[in-house]
Amino acid sequence: MKENEKNYEDFISTVSHELRTPLTSIRGFAQTMLASWDKLDDENKKKFLKIIEDQSNRLINLVENMLSVTKVSLNKDTVILKEICISGIIETVVQVIKSQYPDKKFEINTDRKTPAILADKDKFTQIITNIIENAAKYGEENSTIKITTNFSGSNNYVSIKVTNTGIGIAEEDYAKIFTKFSRLDSPLTRKVQGSGLGLYITKNLVEKMDGKISVKSIPDKDGQYLTTFEVLMPACDVEKQARAKCNM
Ligand SMILES: Nc1ncnc2c1ncn2[C@@H]1O[C@H](COP(=O)(O)OP(=O)(O)OP(=O)(O)O)[C@@H](O)[C@H]1O
Ligand SMILES: [Mg+2]
Incomplete structure (x- = not known):
């Protein structure tokens, strides 16, 4: 089989599997609610609707990522660069992810001096969503995810760091996780x-907007690791910033 046919088949089978899981769960909970409406108390109804909402969010993210992967490989991605304030975007993304991972705590430290960045708002939102979602997904139970922003005037980049405690990533896998379909094998990843x-698209989008992305995972206490993903995005120039009047 030709290389791209094999890639295409891999893509279809991964995607079908990924779509089927949330869809089956949405259908199952909707059917249960319809069939047993009178027997369910309000608390259970709310619980089931929450699962339906979470799984729908998961489907939306997945479809978003799938659309991007085709655009990325066909180079049909249009990027609309504007000056955007990142703190509001980070807060909105955290709100959404928080509801999907209620055991996690989130700590946001946005430096007041962080200037606006030059980026496509939707794509930046997708980047941040993928990284924070991973931190919540692969983070240790009940742990805190830290998000910090900084500005390094010397190279004119705004840095966004997302750190979680958890299973970590071995140094020899740093490059691999940014390639298409790569998942590291661990009991948690299987679960x-x-x-x-996610990260394949994230890296492509970051680089398309002249940014950089890197990862570092260092041993923490109790056999856990501190994993930090850092995204560097070009800051808007000072004159533009004054006009943007970005109130952080
Ligand atoms: N914060 C993290 N801690 C530990 N491992 C991570 C972390 N983020 C990513 N990984 C590893 O990198 C792999 C690739 O991540 P990526 O976001 O591309 O895919 P995914 O989360 O498995 O699926 P998707 O994002 O497409 O739903 C993950 O499967 C996981 O093994
Ligand atoms: Mg992911």
């Missing part, structure tokens, strides 16, 4: 859903 597309 949680994922298509292995």
Whole structure:
């Protein structure tokens, strides 16, 4: 089989599997609610609706990533660069992910001096969503995810760091996780859903907007690791910033 046919088949089978899991769960909970409406108390109804909402969010992210992967490989991605304030975007993304991972705590430290960045708002949102979602997904139970932003005036980049405690990533896998369909094998990765597309798309989008992305995982206490993903995005120039009047 030709290389691209094999890739295409891999893509279809991964995607079908990934779509089927949340869809089956949405259908199952909807059917249960319809069939047993009178027997269910309000608390259970709410619980089931929450699962339906979470699984729908998961489907939306997945479809978003799948659309991007085709655009990325066909180079049909249009990027609309504008000056955007990142703190509001980070807060919105955290709100959404928090509801999907209620055991996790989130700590956001946005330096007041962080300037606006030059980026496509939707794509930046997708980047941040993928990284924070991973931190919540692969983070230790009940742990805190830290998000910090900084500005390094010397190279004119705004840095966004997302750190979690958890299983970590071995140094020899740093490059691999940014490639298409790559998932690291661990009991946790087998348990949680994922298509292995998130970081591949994230890296492509970051680089398309002249940014950089890197990862570092260092041993923490109790055999856990501190994993940090850092995204560097070009800051807007000072004159533009004054006009943007970005109130952080
Ligand atoms: N914060 C993290 N801690 C530990 N491992 C991670 C972390 N983030 C990513 N990984 C590893 O990198 C792999 C690739 O991540 P990526 O986001 O591309 O895919 P995914 O999360 O498996 O699926 P998707 O994002 O497409 O739903 C993951 O499967 C996981 O093994
Ligand atoms: Mg992911």
